[in-house]
Amino acid sequence: MGLTIGVIGLGRIGAFHADTVAALPWVDELVVTDAVPAAVDATLDRLESARPAADTDELLASGVDAVVIASATPTHAELIEKAVAAGIPTLCEKPIALSVADSAEVVRRVGDSGVPVRIGYNRRFDPAMAAARAAVVSGDLGFITTVRSTTLDPAPPPTGYIAASGGIFRDCAVHDFDTVRWLLGDEVVEVYATGGNQGDPIFADVGDVDTASVLLTFASGTIGVVSVTRYNGRGYDCRLEAHGSTDSVVAGWDDGTPVRNLQADSTFPTGAPHRFFMDRFAAAYRAELGAFCDEVRATPSPNELCTAQDALEVALIAEAATQSVALRRPVHIDEVRTAHAAGEHLSTTTRHTSIRRP
Structure with missing residues (x-):
């Protein structure tokens, strides 16, 4: 039945x-x-x-x-x-x-x-990203020096959505944060983020940014680099890279990758650029919902579904990134965890020296 x-x-x-x-x-x-x-x-x-x-x-x-x-x-x-x-x-x-x-x-x-x-968090079920995780887990890449995750949207969401989204780190970059944490099976210990606005003033008006980069330091020493923007006119660009001491892999580098290759002797990519996340990840969504239904049916099969605890850890990273931009310095995950446990704002609990950017 x-x-x-x-x-x-x-x-x-x-x-x-x-x-x-x-x-x-x-x-x-x-x-x-x-x-x-x-x-x-x-x-x-x-x-x-x-x-x-x-x-x-x-x-x-x-x-x-x-x-x-x-x-x-x-x-x-x-x-x-x-x-x-x-x-x-x-x-x-x-x-x-x-x-x-x-x-x-x-x-x-x-x-x-x-x-x-x-x-x-559907990217866990993207075939190429799942293959990248398998390569990391197998040890084929050696120790991982750097992971890079990119989410470049072709255009901003509606204004009403922006105002209620919680900001680019909580709304958009969380997918990248979950992906790199899952890829490595490792925890982020420090976050350093920066952001800027060159597009619609609505982002600044609601205290958000339209473009951001985040440096993540993992417990193992691996460095994560996350890049996100609301303005990537060529299309929807979502990629994942893992660079190791013996090998490197990339997921999302296909004929729909929205880049214009200036290498004279190369025709790649040859397809129409990806334009929308639901098209780019249609197969991943299907696999995710299938895995969930398998779990409901008690079918014994391994899956990569994101647990509530996983999602909480991702939320901590997003909060640290948001606070890093506001405080203009690196933020430790434990700072955020401690501040929220005490019901305090991060700036009232920190003793770290602020690092000012130009």
């Missing part, structure tokens, strides 16, 4: 998830809900296996075997806790919550429940 999966939130990513889940061979039925009735109607028109729920409470009480949460970020924490209280395995789009404190509270409350809670 197949699964009945609930999908909460049918916006851009939620509608994509509904379509993806409906196509999985072991899913018989979807139960869907959204605050916008037209989004529900569009899903029902598109998917024969879908039926509506009036609201999230009705959906959670409808007998679903699992739930995918793709609603607005401010709803994530409450919905995760409601689903866990009902004993329903949950896959929630990132982040758990907008703040580290709220994320940590959710992790504390659901941690001993025995109910699977997974957070949507």
Whole structure:
């Protein structure tokens, strides 16, 4: 007998998830809900296996075997806790919550429940990135000197989204932070970030930046380099590199890579540039949702799903990067962890000397 999966939130990513889940061979039925009735109607028109729920409470009480949460970020924490209280395995789009404190509270409350809670970091399921991790884990690259992760968006998201996103580190670079941490199986101990604005004034108006770079120091001594921007006019550029003492690998270097190669004797890349993250990572999303359904079905298979605790560690890195830009100095992860545990702002607890940039 197949699964009945609930999908909460049918916006851009939620509608994509509904379509993806409906196509999985072991899913018989979807139960869907959204605050916008037209989004529900569009899903029902598109998917024969879908039926509506009036609201999230009705959906959670409808007998679903699992739930995918793709609603607005401010709803994530409450919905995760409601689903866990009902004993329903949950896959929630990132982040758990907008703040580290709220994320940590959710992790504390659901941690001993025995109910699977997974957070949507789909790049773990990109075939090339998974191969890069396998190369690192196998030792084929020797010790890793540097990892580089790049997320360059072709254009900014809508203004309303920017204002509520939590900033480029919490909204965009978190994917890179999760990817490099997962790739290495190692923890970040220090973060040094910088950012700038040359585009729409809205970013500065809400205290954000439109372009940023982050240096991550891992416990092993590996250096991570993360680059993100809202303005990459040639297309959507997402790559991962791992440089080791004996070999180096790259993922995301394909014929759709949005770069113009100036090497005279090379025609690479030959394809149309990637334009959108949902196209670039369509296969990864399918694999992620498939792995989640496998887990719900208790099928014994290894998977790389991001746990709530993993997502909390990523949130700490994003917070450290945000504070690093504000304080203009490196920030230790333990500083952020200690400050939030004490309910204090980072600047009131630190004793480190500020490093000023020109």
